[in-house]
C-alpha cells in the first residue's frame with residue numbers, strides 16, 4: 001500500500017539565511033507544519049555541532065526539515081538521518097559512508113554534515129534536521145582547514161550535477177527513511193547504519209565533554225552509542241567528535 005508522502009509538505013526557499021536551523025526555529029513560532037523544508041542558496045552563519053561553523057557558500061544544499069516525532073523515539077533520529085543521505089549519494093554512484101555519529105564521507109573526505117536539534121513549541125516536540133551537502137564547492141570560498149578535509153559531489157562524480165536533482169532525490173529518500181523510522185522502529189535502520197559506518201573496526205580517539213576516550217570501535221549499540229574496547233574495558237559513548245582513526 002502506498003502511504004501518503006509526508007516530506008516535503010512544502011519547501012520554503014531563501015537566497016540567503018544565517019542558518020536554516022535558526023530560520024526553522026523562527027518559523028515554528030508562525031504555524032509551520034510538519035514536513036516543511038527550509039532551503040537556502042547559501043548561509044551567512046551556517047552552524048555545525050558544539051558551536052562550530054559550517055562553510056556554506058553558493059553551490060551547496062543547505063536545508064532543514066521540520067518533524068514532530070514523539071520525543072521518546074527522537075533519540076536516534078540525529079544518528080540515523082545520515083542513512084538517507086548515504087542512500088542519495090549512492091544513487092549518484094558515489095561510495096559514501098558514515099563516520100560516527102553522522103558525518104557522511106567519501107574517500108575519507110566530508111561531503112555532508114548533519115545538525116539535529118530538538119525544541120518545544122506550545123507543548124509540541126519538534127525535531128529540526130539540518131543537512132548540508134557540498135554539491136559544487138569553490139575552494140576559494142571555504143576556509144583552508146575545510147578545503148583539506150572536504151569534498152563535493154562535483155568532485156566525486158567528476159562532472160556537473162544539478163543541486164535541484166540532489167534535493168529531489170534526498171527528500172524522497174528522507175521521506176521513505178522517516179516513514180520506516182516512525183512506522184517500523186529502529187532495528188533494521190541500525191543494522192543498515194552498522195553496515196555503512198566506516199568507524200566500526202577502527203582504532204579511534206573520541207573527544208567528549210568528559211574528556212578524550214581511545215580504543216577500538218567495536219560496535220554501535222541499540223541506543224546509538226559508539227562502543228569502544230580499550231584493553232578489555234568497554235565504554236559506550238553517546239556524544240562526541242571522532243578526532244583520530246588509525
Ligand code: BT5
Nearest residue numbers: 019020021046047048049054055063113114130131132150
Ligand atoms: C556538522 O557539524 O557536520 C553539522 C553541519 C550541519 C550543517 C547544516 S546546513 C543546514 C543546517 N543549517 C545549519 O546552520 N547547519 C545545518 P560538526 O560535526 O561539528 O562538523 C563541523 C566541522 O566540519 C567544521 O569544524 C569543519 O571542520 C568541517 N566543515 C565545515 N564546513 C564544511 C563543509 N562545507 N564541508 C565539509 N566540512 C566542513
